[in-house]
Each structure stands twice: as C-alpha cells, then as structure tokens.
Amino acid sequence: MNTTKKEGFDLAMMKGLKKWRLYSLLAVLTIFLSGCGEEYLSTLTPAGQVGKEQFNLLLLSTGIMAIVIVVVLIIYVLAIVKFRRSKVGENVIPKQVEGSMTLEIIWTVIPILLLIVLAIPTVAYTYKHADVSGMTAVDAEGNKEAVTVNVTAKLYWWEFEYPDLGIVTSQELVVPTNEKVYFNLKAADVKHSFWIPTAGGKMDTNVENVNQFYLTFDKESAGLKDGVFYGKCAELCGPSHALMDFKVKTIDRKDFDVWAETMKTTEHVAQGELATSGEEIFTTSCIACHATSGAGTAGGVGPNLATFGDRNRVAGFMDLTEENVKNWINDPESHKPGNLMPQPEEINNGEKFSEEQLDALAEYLMGLSVEK
Amino acid sequence: MSHDAHVYSKSQTEYEYTRRVRREAMRGQVTTFAIMIFLTLIAFSAVAAGFSEYFIVPILLLLAAIQVVLQLYYFMHMSEKNHGMAAFFLYSGAILGFTLFLTFLTIVWWN
Amino acid sequence: MDFNTKYTPQSWPDHPEQVTLEGKNKFLGFWLFLAGETVLFSSLFATYLALKNKGPSGMEFSTQTLFELPLVFVMTMILLTSSLTSVYAMYHMKNHNFKGMQTWLAITVILGIAFLCLEIYEFNHYVHLGFTYGQSAFSTAFFTLVGTHGLHVAIGLGWIILLLIRNAKRGFSLYNAPKYYTASLYWHFIDVVWVFIFTVVYLMGVVG
Amino acid sequence: MSSIAKKKGFGASLWDYLTTVDHKKIAILYLAAGGLFFVIGGIEAMLIRIQLAKPDNDFVSAGLFNEIITMHGTTMIFLAAMPLLFAFMNAVMPLQIGARDVAFPFLNALGFWLFLFGGLFLNLSWFMGGAPDAGWTSYASLSLASEGHGVDFYALGLQVSGAGTYIAGINFLVTIINMRAPGMTYMRMPLFTWTTFVASALILFAFPPLTVGLFFLIFDRMFGGNFFDHTMGGNTIIWEHLFWIFGHPEVYILILPAFGIFSEIFSLFSRKRLFGYSSMVFATVLIGFLGFMVWAHHMFTVGLGPTANAIFSVATMAIAVPTGMKIFNWLLTIWGGSIKVTVPMLYALGFIPSFVAGGVTGIMQAAAPLDYQLHDSYFIVAHFHYVIVGGVVLAILAAVHLYWPLMFNQMLSEKLGKWTFWFFFIGFHCTFFIQHFLGLMGMPRRVFTFGADQGWDTFNLISSLGAILMAIGVIILVVNVIITIVKNEKVGNDPWGDGRTLEWAIPQPIPFYNFKQTPLVRGLDTFWIEKQEGNKEGMTYAEPLSDIHMPNGSIIPLVMSFGLFVASFGALYNGEKDWAIPVLVLGLAITFASMAIRSIKDDHGFHVHKEDILKNEGGNK
Ligand code: HEA
Ligand code: HEA
Ligand code: CUA
C-alpha cells in the first residue's frame, strides 16, 4: 500500500497539480478503497505494475470526480436552503435572469482543465499498456527473454500454452513474478474475456483474431488465502459464464523455471491400487479429451489434467476435494450448466460410474501432480 | 388546414415566362444527364483500360462523388431554396456514413 | 382552398408539392427519411467493404473473377436514364401536363423493370456458379447490399405503378402532387445508391 | 364527428383508441404500454436481485438468469424508457409549439402499434420456448451460438418495434420544423421541445445501423447468412460496432428528453426563466453531435489498438463539458428563484446529485486503461443505473406527476407522490451505490451466482434490499394512479399555478383539435409573458377563428403492424416448420395490402366547423 501511495503522489507531481492537497485526498482515498475487497481478487489491492497504474488512474479520476461532486453539491445545497418559497415569500416573483457569460465561461473552462489532467495519463497509459514490443525480444543466445502465454478461452475453461517452453496447462495459470508476462489471447468458440483483477485490466478473447497484452505480477501468491489469485471470464458466454473462473499462481523466476522443467519431463505413474484402476478407467473413457502430460501444445478438447492434483479448484470453481471431483465426474451438467464435458452415461456405455469407479478416478486424478 | 395559400392565377405573360424558365431548366437537366452518362463512361472505360489500382480508385470515387452531387442538386432540386433542413440532415447522415466507412476499414480486422 | 380544387395550368402553383401543410410535411419528412436511408446504406457498404473477398479458406470467388462489367454497364445506363425520365415527369407536373407526367413515369417504370430483370438474371447467374447467399461472408454481404438496393427498386416500382393507376382518372390535385414528387425523389435516391454500388462494388471490385 | 363530449360505451371507447390518430390519445397509449413494460422489466429486476441476494443461490437457474437479464435490459430500454418518453413527447410537444397535432398523425399511430406488437412479440418468447439469453447487447458469437429461438425473438421483435421508433423520430422532427405556431422561433422553443428535436434526430441516425445489424443477425440465424460466422469469413466485431453506433446515441436518446423535462420543472417550480437558455440549447445539440463520435468506448477491451482507444477516450471525456453546462445552468436556475418542492420538483432535485454521480463515473470509464478494469464489472452496472434510473427514470416519474393533469385533467396525490419518491430514491441509492464497490472488488456483471469466498456477500445483500424499497415506491405509485383515476377530480388548466409554456394555457379538457385558433408566440415562456401582462386567457391568437381540418381515425396502422407481427413468426420458424414461409408471406401481404389500401383510398379528413368550436369551449369557461 505504501508504494501505491507513492505512485499516486508521483503521478500527481508529474501532472503538476496542486500537489499536496490532492496528495492527501488521494491518500485518504487509497486507505478507504483498499479497505474493501479480497486481496486475491480486488482491483483495489493491485499486485502488479499494470494493475497499480490503473489503480492510480482510479485514484486520480476519483479525486477529480470528488471535486466535481463537492462543487455541485455546495451550490445545490445553498440554493435549496436559501431559495425555498417558504423562505422567499409566497408571492414573490423572482428576477427573470437570462444567463451570464462569465459563468458560462467558468464552467466550460474549469471542466476542460480537469479533463486535460485526466486525459494526459489516460493517453500515456493507453499506449504503455498496449506495448507488446518486448514479446519477441531475444537474449544473446536467441532465446526468448520474456514468458509468453497463449491463452485460449473455451466454454467454460481456460487453456494456457507456453509456446516457447513446449508445455500446456489449464485452469491454473502459472507465471513468474517481477517481469512482464505477455499474453496472446483468443477464443475457441464464443467470445470470452480474460481478467485477473489484481494484476490489471482485462482483454477480450475474440473468435477471429489474437489479442496481445502484458501483465506483471509483483507479489507471490503463496501467502494468499488459497495460495492463488483469482481470474475471471468477464464477457457473457453462456449459462456458466459465472463459473468460468481460473486461478493464477505467481512464483519467482527460479521456481518458475523449475516448474516448467518438471512440466515438460514428468511422466505420471499412478500410485497404489486404487489409483491404478482409476487410470485404467481414465484411459478408456477420458483420455480422448484430457491429456495428462504437461508437455504439448494447445488444442485440447478438455482441460489438460497434468497438474490436476496441484490445483485448488475442480472445473475452476469448486474446492478441490475428492468429494467434488466425484460429484463433477458423476454429473458435470448440474454443476456447470452447458459445459462440454459429457455426462458419464455418454462415455461409460450408457451407465453411470459406480461409486468404486468414481473413487478410483478421483484417487487417480488427485495424484496427478508436477509439484509433489 | 385553415391557413393554406390562396389560389392564384398567373397572368398570360407571367405564365409564359415561367414556362420558358422551366423549359430552360429542363434543358439544363438534360445536360446534367449527359454529363452523368459521360462520367459513367469514363469510369467504366478507365477500369476496362486496366490502369493501376492506386491511380484508378481515387478517380472512380471522385467521379461517383460528382455524379451524386449532380443527382442531388439538379435532379433532386437540392439547389433550390427551401432545402436547408433537408441538406443539413442529409449531410449529417453522410458524415456519419463516412465515419462508418473509416471505422470498418480500420478497426475491424482479420486473423 | 381544398384538395379538390381544380387547377388550370395558369393557376397551378410553382411548387404544387409544397403548397399544403401536408405537402410540406411530406416533403420534409421524406428528405429526413432519405437521410436515414443514407446511414442505412452506409452501414451496408461499410460491411460489404469489410467482408469483401472474405470467405472460408480456399474460397474460389473474388470480385475480380466474378463480376462482369458489360452487364453492369447496361444496368447503370438503364437506371441513369430512368432518372432522367422521372425528371421529365416532374417537369410535366410543374407544367400541369398530367398526361405527359404519367407517360414519362410509365417509361420510368419500364426502365426500372428492365433493370430489375437484369439484376435477377445476374443473381441467378451467380447462384448457378455456386456463389450462393450462404457461400461465404463475401457472398452474403454482396447479396445483401445489392439485394437491398434491388428491393428498393422493387418498392419504388410498386409505389409508382400504384400512383399511376390510382390517379389515372383524377388528374392533378394538391393531394397527390406531393406523392408524385416524393416518389420521384425516392427514385433519384435509388439512383444515387446505385452510383455507389457500381463504383464501389463492381468497378473497384474489378480493379482490386 | 363534432360530438366530442358524449358518453361512450366501452366498445366505442376501445375502438376509439384502436383507431385514434390524435397525439393526445396516442400519448395515453404509450403511457399505458410503457408503464406495463416498466413493471415487467421491474419484476425481472427484482428476480435478478433476489437471485443475487446471497451467494450460491439457486432461486433461478443459470440459463434462466441470462434470459432474465437480457429481457430486463431490452425491455427497460426499448419497451419502457423510450415509449414512456414518447408518451410525454406526444402529449406535450405539439401543445408546447402551438400545433394542431403532429405532422403525420397516421404515422404516429403506426409507430405506436409497431412498438407495441414488437414488444409483445419479444415478450411472447417467454411462453414459446425461452427468452433471448445473450444479453441486451447480443454480441454476435454468443447470439449465433445461442440455442432455441430466444435470440430470434430478440432480433425480430426489436426490428418491428425499432421501425416504430424510427417513424416516431421522423414524425417529431417534421412536426417541430414545420408546425411551430407563428412567433415560435427555434430560440423560443421550450427546452423539452428542443430535446425532443435532438433526440429525434439521434433516432433518425442511430436506428438505421441497428436495423442493419439486426437484419444481419436475422439473416445469419434464420436464412443462412455468414456476416458473423468467422469460419465463413464473417466478423463478429461488425456487430459490436453496429450495435454501439446505435447503442451509444441511444442512451442520449433517453437522457436528452429527461433533461428537457427537468429543464421545464426547474424553471416552473422556481418561478424563474431557465438560466442560460441559449447555452442549454447549444449544449443539447453538442451532446447530440458528440454522442455519435464516442461509441467505441464500449469496446475498449476488444483490442482495437491504442490509437483508437486513445481517440475515443478523449472524445468521450469531452461530453462532460456540455453536460456540465447543463447541470450548472439548472443550479443557477433555482438559485435566486422561489423554489416550491412539489413532487415533480422533488424528483428534479433528486436528479441532480444522482445524475452527476452517474455521469462522473462515466468519465472514469472513459479513461481507457481504467476501463480495462471496470469494463463488464458491476461498476458499469452501477454507472448506467445511476444515469438511467437517476436520470431517465426519475424524469419519467417526475413527468408522470407533472403532466398527469395535462393528460387526464386530474392531479395525482402529492402525499403519496412524496412517499413514492422517498422509497424509490433511497432504494435506488442503496441498490446501486454499493455496486460500484462490487465492481472494483472484482465482481463481473452478468453472473448468475457468486461464490461465498469472494467477499461480495454483504454488498449484494444491501443492493437487493434497496431494490425492495424501489419496488415499494413503484407500488405506491400504482396505488396513487388508481386512487386518482377513481376519484376523478377535475383540475382545469395551469394546475401548478406557475405554468410558463403554451401547454398550460390550453383549456382543459383539451379539445381534440387542440387550439381553436393558432396562438401567437411573443417570446420564450409565452404563457408566462401573457399572464404577467394580465391576459386572462393566457394566449394571443395569430389567426381568426375558422374551420379546422382534422384527419380521420383509422384502423390501418394497427392492421399493418399486426401483419409484421404475423410475418415475424414466419421468419422465426423458417426452415423448421412447413407453415413458416406461407405465414411470412401472409404477414407481409397483410402489411402491404393495408399500405396499398391506405394509398388508394383518399382520406381527406374532415372539418370542424366554427360554430361547433364555439359551442365546445374548454373547461375554463
Ligand atoms: C441514460 C443513459 C446514459 C448516459 C446519460 C450515460 C452517460 C455517459 N456514459 Fe454511459 N452507459 C450507459 C448509459 C448512459 N451513459 C449504459 C446503459 C452503459 C452500459 C451498456 C452495456 O454495456 O450494457 C454505459 C456504459 C458506458 C461506458 C462503457 C463502459 C464499459 O462497458 O466498459 C462508458 C465508457 O466510457 C460510458 C461513459 C459515459 C459518459 C462519459 C457519459 C457522459 O455523458 C456523462 C456526462 C455527465 C457528467 C460528467 C456529469 C455532469 C458534469 C459536470 C458536473 C461537469 C464537470 C465534470 C467533469 C469535469 C468530469 N458509459
Ligand atoms: C431503462 C433501463 C433500466 C432500468 C430502469 C433498470 C432498473 C433496474 N435494474 Fe437494470 N439493467 C438495464 C437497464 C435498466 N435497469 C440494462 C440495460 C441492463 C444490462 C442487461 C444486460 O446485461 O444485458 C441491466 C442490468 C441490471 C443488473 C445486472 C444484471 C447482471 O449483470 O447480472 C441488475 C442487478 O442488480 C439490475 C437491477 C435493476 C434494478 C433493481 C432496477 C430497478 O430500478 C427497477 C425498479 C422497478 C421496479 C422495482 C418495479 C417493481 C414493480 C413491481 C414489484 C410490481 C408491482 C406490480 C403491480 C402493482 C402490478 N439491472
Ligand atoms: Cu467465458 Cu464468460
């Protein structure tokens, strides 16, 4: 929060406002605003440079708007108090004033000035936040410097491909901290929108083109309540739009490299009898849609499950418990209306999975991990 | 309506005068038409002749614009008085339409 | 003064379409309508430009290969001429020459029908080539833009024919003069749109 | 024809309304239909708030929730707010400019019936397999993917009712340009007339892109077109542009008449000339103009690129300037006046802080990088309800009270009116203020439910409780209306005592031909001028008493609209039912046949004779 205050201050300085009066206003606002919302979800607790800059813009604009509102309210209250008919007398005919040139000029010029103050950082940030030129930068050996993630939004889940690392995951985005992470965004079916409130504003995933932008993550997610930041789909995309959540794990660059490496190399082996029988069912019924290896490219029909055991949600929104995994497999439709995972009857010869089969599948799936 | 104009009969000279004015105006219209045909011919033959695209497209648009102005001002009498509001709204519409062109040519894109 | 007042060429007002309040309203309202139509067609044109030559991968049709200029040229000439004939009709209306007006409008109608037949022929031809409405975004946009114009022609024809028949026995009045006048405005507007169609769709399409 | 005051049976009155071309009766039709749709949209809003009152609620299902929000937005904007404003435009504007009726009475009726049948068609979707569920914006990829016929109902229903709106727009424009009474120069027109004028101009230009967009959607969904199907080369962004080129002006179509209504109220109940009249007019026109240059601010996150975003950001911010001019001019109007806090004035006073709060959040959203955060979050929901409910709906409620005596020659109860106001006003702030924070706290809009772990519970509950207060307010209003109608106490003209404009000068009940002689306008606030100069009658006349020419009523508008209603069913079931195409053809045939009949059958109207006019002096004699 200290940095936020400082940046709010810098911004104000930069634009040469009545410095410290605005500063104190902004400070108060900051404290007030960050009072609400959850740390892992709120735009008011930004955890990355883009989010912070947008938060500064929020503070600056709120400050300006507060000035406007106060001015209006003062005139308004005075007018109502002073000029009630009960005060001025029942039969008074007020002077029929036509208008005032001076006043007109004042209330044209002052708003224009206020807007200019807002417009300058707006335009500057607009260009800054759209600058993805660093995406293609390479180091001396010709390796890409920055992490690029290809995000594909699908009904109702997210696929994250790391093209330069040759790995793919889903539902849970893993990114290194303190550097720019670039995103290529697109949708596979209908339009969605990719939003990590704490990291910065959203970008739509369109069906006919690839959008690009970047975010930075300054804070490791390990200390958060669930150990992750929340991500959201922000464009209405069908019945389960509300449930199209994803999670973001931010780790430092060293850990990230380790993670990427294990993703590429880990071949999963089922541990124990139950899990092995689960694997069997899985390879007959599920493997057609779900990959279990982290190496690969985008284009899965269903989420890649290589890191399933490391996640903290099932299907993006239910707590990761054995119970929920079973419930999900047993009846995806009732949990996430309209989603594209078939009901068990469709993949299990017209029958529901038995309790044992579900147990086995759950055991197997919970064991899928690259971190443990 | 209660306040319509009164029937007013022109005198013979007045009448003949207006007829003559109209006839001349009609001749003007035929000239306009000839110009329009001529412009169309230029446009089509320019394309048939196969000049370069960058040369031809502006010319085509210019020719079209001239034709439209001729239609509006002569055939549709926008040059006559009493068309102020009509012109105002038509041009507003045209300007908006132009903005639409610009937009659709710039910020609708392809994969 | 009444709608039913009979006029002589001498007493016939200079702007018979704008003498009554109803006429004035119709006149202005129609121009406003045309202003709205301008935006409507602009939207169609803009969409057409955005979707021109766009289709499923491997689409074989393009503006360069599809369009045939001679036919379009003939259509253009016909429509332009019909604009002139309707100017003649209005000329006769001002001169209080009812027969003249009806005759010229009838010629306009015939030209309009000829135009429409050629357009139908053209569409039919494309469909036979396989360039159907649902073939690609390009085909959809093309048929919608040009077809909307064609629909306007058809409506204009219906309107003028109705006027011709309706008033054949009645002659001029201040009641129908504005109707004739606005119908002719409409017809010119159709021509204006066509100027853009033959320029933007056909000529610029063939060029590239 | 001249037997006006005779008591009629129910059947006759009904027929009278079905065939009327009188702007005053059409106003009542708009008021009734718009009011009905407002209640329907309000009930949908209540369902939304009930569902969101607590986390993980299952009061409605996910799919149904999407239908509800879509229908709520669509109904409120197209079928409630706009028609209600049309009601007052019809009732008041011709009187304000001293006209006998609108320019095209027949088209006026046609516009209403098109709107009504379009609205009915849209709402029939509830009973015919499901309502549209792609949001009121119906973004193309989703609206093409949406199953069932919901979106078809949306596209066809809006097409039909949109045609009605378009017609109404042209009608008002021509009326104002051509039919002002002698002396009523443009710069003497009351502000409500001015805002009607500019809003109508916006309709003229904003509806064609919507029409085109809806046709594209209809073609794509029902007739095999490919406008938005990207696998066939189509492009969904075209829909977004077309929708917002319409959609942004649309919000000014709503707010400008509201501004007009408040301008009338402020000056009337302050007994003072509107401060800065000419700059108010200028601001209205400027807002209308700028309204067309900013649509892409709804598309900042689409990926149009920084240059487009920067341009549209700055252009959007510019709208604060003319709007601010208006706000300050209103403040200066009451400043130095003699403020009487009647119910309409109460709404006007409530409007100022509410609308300013909503307007400034609009400016915040206009800052593109900030909007990346705010877009599609509850912050947006808060913004637009602040401007729409705090601006448009308050204006409509104010106008109901203000113009009730003009339309019905009765006065709504001031006491109940104040109760309505306070419930509605407090409920409104309670519901929507808190939503700003929900948005900032990461809550996306259009979510049918939310998890308990996200910190949104309390605020959502507060929001839902506020909505209940609003509903109570509305119910009190309904009660008020019923009581007033039953009591039926006549009040005569100028019931507020301080009327300034021509509509208050006309005797009550207003004769169907309005002014027996066209009035002469001698300045801004012409009625006020006449009263100040001691003119008892309140009007000077520009012409001697003579016969009045009036149009005949006609059932054709209704039949014509009904034809399109029928045709819509045909289009909807195209390719699915055998009878679809025949029904489509039948419907269009009905419409075109009625059009032909209309143009073949001369309808010269009738004359009201001088003697009858003299016999039929209005209520204040
Ligand atoms: C009546 C309806 C109405 C009105 C009047 C407005 C008015 C404004 N709106 Fe709003 N808007 C909507 C209805 C309306 N809006 C709706 C329905 C949506 C959502 C649609 C959807 O997605 O479903 C929306 C969405 C919307 C967005 C898109 C947000 C997003 O989806 O990401 C934006 C972005 O710029 C915006 C901006 C504005 C602005 C700048 C104004 C301005 O006109 C406001 C101007 C007024 C003031 C600023 C206050 C008074 C001024 C002063 C006192 C002077 C001094 C002020 C300053 C110096 C700031 N609106
Ligand atoms: C004119 C426009 C208008 C109006 C007036 C309103 C009025 C209200 N709106 Fe809404 N709203 C929109 C336009 C409007 N809205 C739009 C365009 C959307 C976006 C849709 C979309 O995303 O696609 C939206 C979305 C929207 C949402 C977000 C949904 C979502 O994103 O998930 C919410 C949630 O709180 C909401 C609530 C309300 C409430 C509580 C009211 C209240 O003010 C309503 C008050 C009225 C009543 C409460 C009437 C109650 C009547 C009764 C209870 C019956 C009495 C009956 C008899 C006596 C017979 N609206
Ligand atoms: Cu995906 Cu909403």
Ligand SMILES: [Cu+2]
């Ligand atoms: Cu907008």
